[in-house]
Amino acid sequence: MITNQQLFDRAQKFIPGGVNSPVRAFRSVGGTPRFITRGQGPRVWDVEGKEYIDYVCSWGPLLHGHAHPSVIKAVQAVAERGLSFGAPTALEVEFAEKLNQLMPSLEQVRLTSSGTEATMSAIRLARGFTGRSYIVKFEGCYHGHGDALLVKAGSGALTFGQPDSGGVPAELAAQTLVLEYNHIGQVEELFATQGDRIAAVIVEPVAGNMNMVLPKPGFLSRLRELTTAHGALLIFDEVMTGFRVALGGAQSLFGIHPDLTTLGKVIGGGMPLAAFGGRRDVMQYLAPVGPVYQAGTLSGNPVAVTAGLVNLHLAGENGVYDRLGDMTRAVTEGIVDIARTQGFAMSTCSLGGMFGLYFRETLPSNLTQVMESDKLTFNTFFQGMLEEGVYFAPSAFEAGFVSTVHTSVELDQTLTAAERVLKQMR
Ligand code: KE4
DSSP states (O other): OOOHHHHHHHHHHHSGGGSSSGGGGOTTTOSOOOOEEEEEBTEEEETTOOEEEESSGGGTTOTTOBTOHHHHHHHHHHHTTOSOOSSOOHHHHHHHHHHHHHOTTOSEEEEESSHHHHHHHHHHHHHHHHOOOEEEEETTOOOOSOGGGSEEOOSSTTSBOEESSTTOOHHHHTTEEEEOTTOHHHHHHHHHHHGGGEEEEEEOSSBOSSSOBOOOTTHHHHHHHHHHHHTOEEEEEOTTTBTTTBTTHHHHHHTOOOSEEEEOGGGGBTBSOEEEEEOHHHHTTBTTTSSBOOOOTTTTOHHHHHHHHHHHHHHTSTTHHHHHHHHHHHHHHHHHHHHHHTTOOOEEEEETTEEEEESSSSOOSSHHHHTTSOHHHHHHHHHHHHHTTEEOOSSTTSOEEOOTTOOHHHHHHHHHHHHHHHHHHO
């Protein structure tokens, strides 16, 4: 039988770091990545035959767990009619109507094959529509690997951005301003001085890429007021939160109507499918109608759209998000109760099927506070739980996910494992 390590050694010969996306390499937590051979419901198995309860869910897409029978059946049937045509299909029309029905701010929507394409396109569209070039983002938020968004805060919070990756020209990074998440004073100060040069503010309405951080009361509504007052667009990056925290996404929970929204993950149900959409007058600036070019060979691919349609249909069933939220809280609050009993500082937050777990007494509200959490203790906890057959995201700075098919069996097994691991860690 081949081992995870043997596969990892082989993988690194022809794949940079042995992975096709960096966070999978376990560099933040150490140890050997698990090479997964199959998933079923809330569980996955690795090449050594070890079984895990999965709280990564492919980083969010698998709202209904692995290989959901309804999703697989529909994908098999549509695949037999051909995988891609590079021509419009009725499925895309049905999908656009479904997205608008569930998220009314999407007056029009364009499909892409990844969240990065969706945010990259939304940024270009905002710049084309407003004729302005500055973009505002927040430290700790991740919007995919588009050049304009791989930018970190400059020297002072209100100075222009600096590249946060090799290969991003300083001139381009300088067009992106990076502020502190939840710091509305910085946003007000920036708009007061640069307001007429800002094309858009892009924000994760609930941050999920510095672990999970909730917006402070009034933060999002003030962003809405400031962007409206200065003619800038408000872009909600709901690639992670869309249909994960609620059926209408975070915008339905906070009652905010963004100008544009980006989506991904859940809307593809595990297939490569993402989207951006919003105000009709803005979306009409897109080719072939308007001057902003955007395209994709496999955009709206019938197989991916079919998986997404079934995933969203299942999400619309009665009580799904109430049950999902209850299960997520039972898991995370159960772990925190055990940790505190064992003398560990731990806190948690969750919305729907998305959660944050911190080895920190109180919940953080920005990246600086996130970085104060005890990463080493998290890493020990992660490895211990992995040994116990419980698979969390391999980084202290990532959110976790519960699916609608996680049951009390997984809950009990997870809490029993946590009890054992945390006792050993004391
Ligand atoms: P993709 O290009 O990975 O489909 O989406 C990028 C993206 C955009 N916006 C938000 C809010 C996101 O969370 C993401 C991707 N999230 C990461 C998880 N931290 C995907 C995991 C990975 O990079 O492998």
